[in-house]
Amino acid sequence: MSNIILKAENISKQYRLGLVGTGTIADDLKRWCYKLLGKEDPFLKIGEANDRSSNSSANYVWALQNINFEVNKGDVLGIIGKNGAGKSTLLKLLSRVTSPTTGEIKTKGRIASLLEVGTGFHPELTGRENIYLNGAILGMTKSEISKKEEEIIEFSGCLGYIDTPVKRYSSGMRVRLAFAVAAHLEPDILVVDEVLAVGDAEFQKKAIGKMQDISRGDGRTVLFVSHNMAAVRNLCTRAIVLEHGETVFEGSTDEAVDYYLQKENSKLSSTGIYTHKEEDLQNGFSLKSVKLFNSNNENQSLFLSDEYITVVVEYVLDKTFNDIRINLKVLSKNEDIIVFTTSSHSSDETDKKAGNYRTSVRLPKDFFNKGQFKIAINAGVPGIEVLFPSSYVLDFQIEKLTPSGSITNTVFPGITAPNLEWNVTKLAHDK
Amino acid sequence: MNTDQKDQWLYTISSKRKLIDLNFKEIWRYKDLLILFVKRDITTLYKQTILGPLWYLIQPLFTSVVFTLVFNNLGAIKTEGIPPLLFNLAGITAWNYFKQCLSGTSSTFKKNANIFGKVYFPRVIMPISIIISNLLKFSIQVVIFVGFYIYYVSIGKDIQPSSTLWLFPVYIIVMALLGLGVGMIISSLTTKYRDITVLVGFALQLLMYMSAVPYPVSEAKKKFPEMVATLVEYNPLTQVIEGFRHMLLGIGEFNLIGFLYTLGISIILFILGLIIFNKTEKTFIDTV
Numbered sequence: 001m002s003n004i005i006l007k008a009e010n011i012s013k014q015y016r017l018g019l020v021g022t023g024t025i026a027d028d029l030k031r032w033c034y035k036l037l038g039k040e041d042p043f044l045k046i047g048e049a050n051d052r053s054s055n056s057s058a059n060y061v062w063a064l065q066n067i068n069f070e071v072n073k074g075d076v077l078g079i080i081g082k083n084g085a086g087k088s089t090l091l092k093l094l095s096r097v098t099s100p101t102t103g104e105i106k107t108k109g110r111i112a113s114l115l116e117v118g119t120g121f122h123p124e125l126t127g128r129e130n131i132y133l134n135g136a137i138l139g140m141t142k143s144e145i146s147k148k149e150e151e152i153i154e155f156s157g158c159l160g161y162i163d164t165p166v167k168r169y170s171s172g173m174r175v176r177l178a179f180a181v182a183a184h185l186e187p188d189i190l191v192v193d194e195v196l197a198v199g200d201a202e203f204q205k206k207a208i209g210k211m212q213d214i215s216r217g218d219g220r221t222v223l224f225v226s227h228n229m230a231a232v233r234n235l236c237t238r239a240i241v242l243e244h245g246e247t248v249f250e251g252s253t254d255e256a257v258d259y260y261l262q263k264e265n266s267k268l269s270s271t272g273i274y275t276h277k278e279e280d281l282q283n284g285f286s287l288k289s290v291k292l293f294n295s296n297n298e299n300q301s302l303f304l305s306d307e308y309i310t311v312v313v314e315y316v317l318d319k320t321f322n323d324i325r326i327n328l329k330v331l332s333k334n335e336d337i338i339v340f341t342t343s344s345h346s347s348d349e350t351d352k353k354a355g356n357y358r359t360s361v362r363l364p365k366d367f368f369n370k371g372q373f374k375i376a377i378n379a380g381v382p383g384i385e386v387l388f389p390s391s392y393v394l395d396f397q398i399e400k401l402t403p404s405g406s407i408t409n410t411v412f413p414g415i416t417a418p419n420l421e422w423n424v425t426k427l428a429h430d431k
Numbered sequence: 432m433n434t435d436q437k438d439q440w441l442y443t444i445s446s447k448r449k450l451i452d453l454n455f456k457e458i459w460r461y462k463d464l465l466i467l468f469v470k471r472d473i474t475t476l477y478k479q480t481i482l483g484p485l486w487y488l489i490q491p492l493f494t495s496v497v498f499t500l501v502f503n504n505l506g507a508i509k510t511e512g513i514p515p516l517l518f519n520l521a522g523i524t525a526w527n528y529f530k531q532c533l534s535g536t537s538s539t540f541k542k543n544a545n546i547f548g549k550v551y552f553p554r555v556i557m558p559i560s561i562i563i564s565n566l567l568k569f570s571i572q573v574v575i576f577v578g579f580y581i582y583y584v585s586i587g588k589d590i591q592p593s594s595t596l597w598l599f600p601v602y603i604i605v606m607a608l609l610g611l612g613v614g615m616i617i618s619s620l621t622t623k624y625r626d627i628t629v630l631v632g633f634a635l636q637l638l639m640y641m642s643a644v645p646y647p648v649s650e651a652k653k654k655f656p657e658m659v660a661t662l663v664e665y666n667p668l669t670q671v672i673e674g675f676r677h678m679l680l681g682i683g684e685f686n687l688i689g690f691l692y693t694l695g696i697s698i699i700l701f702i703l704g705l706i707i708f709n710k711t712e713k714t715f716i717d718t719v
Contacts, residue, residue: 096444098717103445107441142463
């Protein structure tokens, strides 16, 4: 007996682009005539894949196209993708806010959706009254809410204000109260949009903790949409990647996140050479190239963990500067900054006059863990002006070596993996 | 095996829809929400006002006074021996209930787009909650009507409710069905075509004059051009207002055919409204 609790079969959603205007009536009539004649909807055939940035010629667009997936009981499914990839549309369909143009979603459990916290809060009602109203809107019954009232109030931390109209609340308090209600929902399937990105740091931590409890402890099925890759990795057991309304990847969370980030980063050069295209010298500075070299002075983008990585930056100065700095950042693929380093120059003007320059910095060996890293460069006059805004120029890959010198596939957690010394001493007073 | 599995699904989300897809079990499950919506509507309407629910009384009372001055004193419309104020109050109380049901439900989709866009619950809960909360306002207005009624009787006016008084709840249901039906149709149309919102405001105003609110039908027959008089007579609302006054004040005749005609129309409009509302609720969020 299968454990499938939710199944999406071939779901697609079509939207109309542009204004709803006079064309709408004409299209509606046409559609209606076709229906009367028993023909297929003429507008379902047209429509392009959804691409936000390119100018599309069709009036109709597919926000989602032929999405198929299954969710087992207890799964926490992450849905990731760029803005406009169709994530929210998918959530809307799942939470029955709107229905798909074609296809079906079948479910065996009650779905509660959290596309927003505090839906239906009425400013004139008190906190307590809003707990009931919001809870009921989200699908709880009055007795269910009564049982949890104390818990909700405690979780929100708004006890002192609970009998004050919500319009007197600070926005943070409102969100806390709203999330508290939502967190105490007990549906079979919970659909969550990026509502975690609310509240102060303390509350966010609490919220993520609660989400973890819900998914891990209670074995609830959760569908989770987020841009926060760390949260997705943390919470989800499986993930799908959407792009232009289509599923491009489905699998384990780590693979999916890697796939997504790789796609995002594929614009970067991975040859170990970056050449700057524009030759603009507007503010007297121009970046020419950034190159990576290994210990043998070979141009590379793949490094072994026991190799030094030398970053060579070439730039042109068009005038004499009083001071100048080249800054280099190494980032993990989640875009956390791991290393920040700034160039050092002589105290006089010898290396700040107009001319061509090359500067280099050596990154330590036995420092990075296996994985993908990015390099970002910027340049400026400290405290005065930005000559070259921070931008990603290169990425590189590290392969970890075992002590014996062979490449290993075992990955230990962590972004860095420096070689550290461990000491074991047998204690004397032991028998 | 395949059919076996199909039976286990709790529900299916798809584009296909039945003509009327009212899931009463589901609506019942959301009954607490219905109650809370009604409570919200009532408690928040006059928050931070000094007179509070007194406003429920002031509106019909002043309208009745103005109607009496304009139509009965100035316009000399006869009210068949009933004090004009009481006559107008009866008509306005009934009319107000219909009007508020209609205008309340007609903005269901537009007004609640932000909630409907985020959470699912049976959408029909919203218009039903409006009907119920208006019922409470209506009953307050009935109380002042009864107050004046007692006053006029105590000063010796000969007013008697007719034997059709037992139809009172039926009239309320008819008005609710009419208001709900038309309101749901309008709210569905406004999701795409906003023109209708503009129309509703003044159409209701005009409709009141075509529904024999400030005058009895007998007067209309005497003084209106024939075509207009027929229009007024065949307006289902006229039947409701006339019947309502007949029931409470004992004027005119009880028109059984007119009553059944109105009942029929209101049921048809209600079902039509449900069908259209149901068709709209699934995707309105894409167009609203």
